[in-house]
Amino acid sequence: MRYIVFIFLFCTSFMFAQERSVDCILLEDENSIICKYITPHGDEPKDITVQWIDPNNEISRQRRMTIPAFHRSIYDYRYLQGRLKGIWTFKVIDKDEEFTTTFSVE
Numbered sequence: 001m002r003y004i005v006f007i008f009l010f011c012t013s014f015m016f017a018q019e020r021s022v023d024c025i026l027l028e029d030e031n032s033i034i035c036k037y038i039t040p041h042g043d044e045p046k047d048i049t050v051q052w053i054d055p056n057n058e059i060s061r062q063r064r065m066t067i068p069a070f071h072r073s074i075y076d077y078r079y080l081q082g083r084l085k086g087i088w089t090f091k092v093i094d095k096d097e098e099f100t101t102t103f104s105v106e
Contacts, residue, residue, distance in 0.1 A: 022099045024090050031080045037092040037099065038073040045069050049093040050076050055086025055105075080105065 024035040037048065046067045052060045065074050076090075083105045091100045 020094065020097070020099055022090060022092050022101045024101055024103045026080060026103060026105075028080060032077055033080055033083070033088075033103070033105075034075060034077045035090040035101070036073055036075050037094075039067065039094065041070050041072045043069055046094070048074065050074070051089075051091040051093070052076075052078065053089040053091060054084050055088060056084065 020037070020039045022035065022037045024033060026033050035050075037050070039046070048065055048067065050061075050063045050065055052062075054060045061078070063076065065076070067074055085105050087102050087104055089100055089102050091098055
């Protein structure tokens, strides 16, 4: 139930945003890190690249994702267990722009 409430709050926090933004939430009791990128919607699909950068500044995972036409966001998640401790960076590359956020794994 807590997981559903967190996801609802996480999603609605971006509902009225008109700018691009990126944010992550750690759900320790669910062993999850969920990151979201939001962008103004467009009438054509948009390809982006998502990177998870570990505390050693190495790319832990990189994925190309497509935001469908008339949609505004993508989610990516990883398990918390097994992640290096320290400051992580979640980066989204959207055409020639980069958007990042950081979070701490303890």
